[in-house]
Amino acid sequence: MxxxxxxxxxxENNIKQLYEKSDVIQRIAxxxxxxxxxxxxxxxxxxxxxxxxxxxxxxxxxxxxxxEREPLPSxxxxxxMSALTAICNDYSYDxxxxxxxxxxxxxxxxxxxxxxxxxxxxxxxxxRVAKEKGIKTVAFTxxxxxxxxxxxxIILNVPSDITNNIQEMHIVAGHLICGIVEExxxxxxx
Numbered sequence: 527m528x529x530x531x532x533x534x535x536x537x538e539n540n541i542k543q544l545y546e547k548s549d550v551i552q553r554i555a556x557x558x559x560x561x562x563x564x565x566x567x568x569x570x571x572x573x574x575x576x577x578x579x580x581x582x583x584x585x586x587x588x589x590x591x592x593x594e595r596e597p598l599p600s601x602x603x604x605x606x607m608s609a610l611t612a613i614c615n616d617y618s619y620d621x622x623x624x625x626x627x628x629x630x631x632x633x634x635x636x637x638x639x640x641x642x643x644x645x646x647x648x649x650x651x652x653x654r655v656a657k658e659k660g661i662k663t664v665a666f667t668x669x670x671x672x673x674x675x676x677x678x679x680i681i682l683n684v685p686s687d688i689t690n691n692i693q694e695m696h697i698v699a700g701h702l703i704c705g706i707v708e709e710x711x712x713x714x715x716x
Contacts, residue, residue, distance in 0.1 A: 540695055543572065543685040550682050551699050554664050555706035561636045561662070561708070567599035569631060569661075571623040571652050572640030575689070577604035580640050581697055586704040588681075593713040602629060603652070623652035633660035642666070642671020642692040644683070653677035667701070668692040 543550075558568055570580035579604040579639060587600035603623045604610070613625045625635065637656045639649040653663045657677060665671070665678035667688045672680035691696035 536691065537694055540684070540686055540691050540696055544695055544699060547682060547699065548682065550680065552706070553700050554682060555703045555710075557636055557653060557662055557664065558703065559710050560706050562598055566632065566634040566636070567601065567632055568636050568638060569601055569603060569627065570638045570640070571603040573646035573648055574642075574668075576640035576642060576646075576696070577602075577702060579693060579695075579700070580604050580638070582697065583638070583700040583704065586701070587707070591701070591704040591708045593708050593712050595708065598707065598711065601630070603630075620647040620651050622648045622679055623668070624648070624655040627652050627655045627659070627661075631656065631661050632661055636662045637662045638666065639674060639678075640667075640696055641672065641674060642668050642689045642696075643683045644668065644670065644674040648672075650674060650677060654671055679712055 540557055551694055561568060572580035581604055584600045584602040588596040597652060604635055609626055613622045617625060637652060639648045639653055642651045650673050653674060656663045663678050665674040665681045665685045667674055667681060669685055669692045671683040673682050682699055684692055686692050
């Protein structure tokens with residue numbers, strides 16, 4: 527039987543460990559702000575459960591996080607079902623994000639790849655295309671970072687190797703970054 531208090535204590539301890547990643551979280555926010563200031567967009571992708579996390583974070587920018595405001599340009603490559611299924615069918619699952627990025631990504635954009643293992647081939651392929659196009663890359667991974675470490679300009683490798691705990695920390699960090707970005711653009715004190 528699951529010990530609820532023990533599980534919650536694990537989550538609490540993991541979130542506390544994110545303090546050690548404060549500088550990385552700020553650097554990611556700065557990169558997003560720079561891209562958005564220059565008229566570019568934030569493009570998310572993720573495999574499995576991280577695909578819905580990529581959609582969630584994109585929605586925080588396009589809709590709102592906490593403030594009533596204008597949308598910030600972002601998208602998740604995991605959201606377009608017809609493109610996903612067509613690319614998987616006609617090419618391969620490994621190309622599901624990279625093919626979209628070839629058509630939608632521009633120099634100056636930022637690609638944010640979420641992969642708990644850091645070894646999701648479809649996210650790695652997207653980062654390879656991003657590098658070819660001069661697009662900055664930000665990886666959200668677990669403790670060791672996996673293969674994405676080779677391709678990421680910035681890596682947020684959260685201190686866990688347990689999938690659900692990694693995803694919980696990704697959302698917490700992602701929300702912090704969305705909040706920093708939103709505050710920068712829409713809560714300026716005059």
